[in-house]
Structures are given as structure tokens and as C-alpha cells.
Amino acid sequence: MAYDEGLAERIREWLGGDPDITEKHMFGGIAFLCRGDMAVGVTDGDLLVRVGPDATDAALARPGTRVFDMTGRPMRGWIVVAGEAVAEDAELAGWIDEGRAFSASLPPK
Numbered sequence: 646m647a648y649d650e651g652l653a654e655r656i657r658e659w660l661g662g663d664p665d666i667t668e669k670h671m672f673g674g675i676a677f678l679c680r681g682d683m684a685v686g687v688t689d690g691d692l693l694v695r696v697g698p699d700a701t702d703a704a705l706a707r708p709g710t711r712v713f714d715m716t717g718r719p720m721r722g723w724i725v726v727a728g729e730a731v732a733e734d735a736e737l738a739g740w741i742d743e744g745r746a747f748s749a750s751l752p753p754k
Contacts, residue, residue: 648688673689680753
């Protein structure tokens, strides 16, 4: 499955060489991990964001979002943001920062 390399590049630019961030191919796309825990990723043309279980409902109330569900079991704490909803850099940056903040709150792997 291909992923939107342009969206991945925009994420790389926003993360700006943060030494805590690594990239890994997963979910048929690419993921950006903060100290070993996934923060955000790109699958197809959409953004995958790990917001955590407590922030899921608020995240799903925002435009262009849906629950991340790869296997028929929704993954609470993970959401998909439609590519169109992150067309503007400010929107994308907000989601990246949210995902990075949650993953940074977890113990390093």
C-alpha cells in the first residue's frame, strides 16, 4: 500500500530533525516515533495520530477525523485525519504537536 510522500515530507519538515524522532514503515505507510512510541504517521493520503484514550472523543469531534480501525477493532487513542483536513500547514502542525506530546508522555521504549 502506498502512502502520500508529500504529506510525509511536510511532517519531516515540521519535526525539523528532532533527535527523539525516528521513522519506521508500518500500517502500510510510514510512522514517526518519539522515543520509540508512535506519534503520527501517514497511511494512503491520510494522517494517523496517536492522541491517547482520554483525548479520543475530543479529537473525533474535529473536522475530517475518524477512528483508526485496521482489523475491525477500533483502536481507542488513535485517529485518522483525512488528508484534506490537513491541507493547511497550521492544521497539520497542530495534529503533529498533539501526537508528539502524547507519545512523549509515555515511557521511552
